[in-house]
Amino acid sequence: MARGAVAVRGLPGAVAGLVLAALMLGTLGVVLAHAGGMRLTGPDWAAVRFTLVQAALSAAISVVLAVPVARALARRRFAGRRLLIAALGAPFLMPVIVAVLGLLAIFGRGGVLNAGLAAVGLPPVQVYGLHGVVLAHVFLNLPLAVRMVLQGWQAIPAERFRTAAALGFGPAEVARHLERPMLREVLPGAALAVFLICLASFAAALILGGGPRATTVEVAIYQAVRFEFDLSRAAALAAVQFALCAGAVLLAARVAVPAGFGGGLDRAVQRWDAGRWGLRLLDGAVIALAAAFLFAPLLAVILRGLPGLAALPAPVWAAAGRSVVMALVSAALVLAGALALGQLAVRGGVAGRLAELAGMLPLAASSLVLGAGLFIAVLPFAAPETVALPVTVLVNAAMALPFALRLILPALREVEATQMRLAESLGIGGWARLRLVTLPRLRRPLGFAGGVAAALAMGDLGVIALFAGEGNATLPMQVWRLMGAFRTEAAEAAAVLLLAASFGLFWVMDRGGGRDDAGA
Amino acid sequence: MLGLEGLRVGAGDFALTADWPVPAGARVAVIGPSGAGKSTLLLAIAGFLPAAAGRVTWQGRDLGPLAPGDRPLSILFQDQNLFPHLTLAQNVGLGLSPALRLTAGDHARVAQVLARVGLAGREDARPGQLSGGEQGRAALARVLLRARPTLLLDEPFAALGPGLKAEMLALVEEIADETGALVLMVTHDPADARRFAPLTVLVERGVAHPPVETAALFADPPPALRDYLGL
Numbered sequence: 155m156a157r158g159a160v161a162v163r164g165l166p167g168a169v170a171g172l173v174l175a176a177l178m179l180g181t182l183g184v185v186l187a188h189a190g191g192m193r194l195t196g197p198d199w200a201a202v203r204f205t206l207v208q209a210a211l212s213a214a215i216s217v218v219l220a221v222p223v224a225r226a227l228a229r230r231r232f233a234g235r236r237l238l239i240a241a242l243g244a245p246f247l248m249p250v251i252v253a254v255l256g257l258l259a260i261f262g263r264g265g266v267l268n269a270g271l272a273a274v275g276l277p278p279v280q281v282y283g284l285h286g287v288v289l290a291h292v293f294l295n296l297p298l299a300v301r302m303v304l305q306g307w308q309a310i311p312a313e314r315f316r317t318a319a320a321l322g323f324g325p326a327e328v329a330r331h332l333e334r335p336m337l338r339e340v341l342p343g344a345a346l347a348v349f350l351i352c353l354a355s356f357a358a359a360l361i362l363g364g365g366p367r368a369t370t371v372e373v374a375i376y377q378a379v380r381f382e383f384d385l386s387r388a389a390a391l392a393a394v395q396f397a398l399c400a401g402a403v404l405l406a407a408r409v410a411v412p413a414g415f416g417g418g419l420d421r422a423v424q425r426w427d428a429g430r431w432g433l434r435l436l437d438g439a440v441i442a443l444a445a446a447f448l449f450a451p452l453l454a455v456i457l458r459g460l461p462g463l464a465a466l467p468a469p470v471w472a473a474a475g476r477s478v479v480m481a482l483v484s485a486a487l488v489l490a491g492a493l494a495l496g497q498l499a500v501r502g503g504v505a506g507r508l509a510e511l512a513g514m515l516p517l518a519a520s521s522l523v524l525g526a527g528l529f530i531a532v533l534p535f536a537a538p539e540t541v542a543l544p545v546t547v548l549v550n551a552a553m554a555l556p557f558a559l560r561l562i563l564p565a566l567r568e569v570e571a572t573q574m575r576l577a578e579s580l581g582i583g584g585w586a587r588l589r590l591v592t593l594p595r596l597r598r599p600l601g602f603a604g605g606v607a608a609a610l611a612m613g614d615l616g617v618i619a620l621f622a623g624e625g626n627a628t629l630p631m632q633v634w635r636l637m638g639a640f641r642t643e644a645a646e647a648a649a650v651l652l653l654a655a656s657f658g659l660f661w662v663m664d665r666g667g668g669r670d671d672a673g674a
Numbered sequence: 675m676l677g678l679e680g681l682r683v684g685a686g687d688f689a690l691t692a693d694w695p696v697p698a699g700a701r702v703a704v705i706g707p708s709g710a711g712k713s714t715l716l717l718a719i720a721g722f723l724p725a726a727a728g729r730v731t732w733q734g735r736d737l738g739p740l741a742p743g744d745r746p747l748s749i750l751f752q753d754q755n756l757f758p759h760l761t762l763a764q765n766v767g768l769g770l771s772p773a774l775r776l777t778a779g780d781h782a783r784v785a786q787v788l789a790r791v792g793l794a795g796r797e798d799a800r801p802g803q804l805s806g807g808e809q810g811r812a813a814l815a816r817v818l819l820r821a822r823p824t825l826l827l828d829e830p831f832a833a834l835g836p837g838l839k840a841e842m843l844a845l846v847e848e849i850a851d852e853t854g855a856l857v858l859m860v861t862h863d864p865a866d867a868r869r870f871a872p873l874t875v876l877v878e879r880g881v882a883h884p885p886v887e888t889a890a891l892f893a894d895p896p897p898a899l900r901d902y903l904g905l
Binding site: 572573575576578579580581582583585586589590591594595 | 720721722741742744748749751755757764768769772774
């Protein structure tokens with residue numbers, strides 16, 4: 155058909171796919187080439203064990219706790235329910251370092267919990283080690299798990315509950331005939347999604363993991379590069395980490411992973427089986443506890459950090475500016491890449507399937523694996539700290555691309571199905587088609603995807619830790635350095651700035667796409 | 675003259691064949707049972723389905739290498755004939771410039787054809803704000819601006835009530851008179867064929883038969899048409 159149009163629609167996607175594949179497979183190749191016979195020592199295997207154990211525990215606890223919370227949200231209507239459910243999407247965008255600071259403010263040495271324990275004469279608890287890492291991961295992923303399980307509840311047709319009421323089902327029968335079959339389908343995917351995220355956890359494990367006994371593979375890679383400068387050990391660890399992640403991704407591809415973001419979750423279904431007072435109290439308590447667990451740490455950081463905002467040193471502001479620019483560039487790369495790959499993917503065929511596959515490749519990589527590969531690749535040509543910022547932008551963009559692609563593909567497919575014939579019959583091709591037909595129908599998912607990409611890049615403390623030198627820290631790096639220097643108040647103030655920047659970027663971009671322009 | 679020369683579309687389970695010419699300016703109804711291949715015929719002529727054999731020509735020139743938008747024809751589908759996110763003026767303006775680069779003169783012409791189809795002053799409305807009949811009028815306004823020598827109608831007015839549909843056909847007739855276009859119109863309704871088209875193509879079981887005089891066809895329907903009409 156229109157050959158010029160096909161070229162314009164296909165070429166950027168092919169370029170994006172090749173760049174992505176080169177980045178992913180190239181770094182993997184570098185890592186494997188330097189792995190040097192894969193001689194891993196005892197501590198390395200301890201890191202592998204710890205990584206698997208903490209990820210499994212985090213996934214299991216998140217999912218088990220998510221069930222009562224999702225059930226309560228599914229069968230109750232109350233003021234603020236919509237807001238609470240929307241807020242459950244927030245930890246996905248929250249910078250990990252801010253979450254860690256918040257948890258320290260509650261559960262840490264000088265935190266609220268220990269103050270309470272001391273007041274009643276009990277010994278203090280301490281938060282570092284396996285349980286600290288798991289606590290942080292549950293804090294960050296419980297909301298995601300709740301949203302995935304809630305999705306399952308919402309997928310049960312309202313008519314089913316009406317039929318159940320007509321048959322006189324109580325809560326036990328509803329659970330047996332409606333809810334448990336749904337949970338059996340949803341929970342494995344939800345657990346696997348959380349497991350995968352925790353497998354590649356770096357910042358939380360870096361700060362809350364204590365010493366050699368509580369080190370994830372990601373942290374071990376970082377230590378091998380930065381402290382020991384043992385690049386072949388780092389490469390061997392990166393190869394192991396890649397195998398772990400790729401294995402989990404392949405497993406996830408066989409299990410249906412429910413969507414954790416997207417709209418429609420605030421719909422309330424009328425229920426007839428849950429009116430008893432005992433159940434109401436239970437659900438109320440569950441929701442209150444979950445909200446307290448999720449919001450108290452955040453509130454603590456904000457309250458403690460706000461006063462110090464004005465006194466933040468100049469390097470922190472400079473880092474903030476640097477981070478915002480990097481986040482915007484990263485988001486722009488993500489959107490351009492996702493759009494190019496998506497246009498190719500919706501056309502189907504071999505090229506389309508390859509484009510989609512290329513877009514999903516980063517799921518199997520982790521920030522530090524990519525970082526280690528790039529570090530080794532760059533070293534012969536330049537000092538790593540001189541390329542810290544471009545490399546960070548590139549890695550962040552690559553890591554966010556699968557999310558963006560998944561967000562825009564449904565809309566792209568819809569445009570393809572409903573508008574392309576009309577466009578072709580009128581001879582609208584090439585850039586005119588992109589400008590007049592595709593982009594206007596994609597504004598909403600593009601805005602949302604851009605917002606997610608920008609917020610994730612803004613808060614990322616991963617590959618930058620490998621590369622950063624003295625002069626070019628990002629804002630999350632600055633927060634971490636302030637923490638390391640025990641300047642907790644300044645760290646909390648910088649964390650407030652980081653939090654505001656992350657959510658501000660998301661809000662602005664999501665808003666930018668959200669204006670109702672269709673009227674249809 | 676539109677030529678279908680040994681045309682075969684599709685393969686395997688379903689194929690449609692057609693091998694006949696239609697003179698320029700003719701008005702032809704395309705009738706037949708669902709699934710017989712009426713839409714397939716139009717989509718092949720418009721360039722959306724590749725020919726497995728044979729070719730489609732216009733005034734002797736092979737249309738095969740031409741993209742749908744470059745062929746000397748306009749087509750209206752069953753639905754989705756307007757972009758929902760563009761205004762009426764933009765939707766109609768696409769008939770003048772597919773990249774929507776319109777001069778002041780172009781805007782005047784857009785306003786003129788909108789007025790011509792009874793949508794004066796509705797330039798800034800979106801398709802969602804229009805009734806089904808008005809959407810059909812807007813699509814026809816664009817056909818007017820494109821002024822191509824062939825118009826393919828794949829039941830674009832099927833969802834309208836009988837009164838509105840008759841009104842649309844009258845408008846199509848006016849437009850065809852003005853532009854001298856050859857019209858190929860898919861329909862389920864023998865009354866449409868009788869009212870509008872002196873010639874009718876019967877499509878049944880993968881064969882598009884050569885056009886015959888509509889009156890004669892319905893006066894003495896062949897068995898396939900008899901079954902379809904329930905006679």
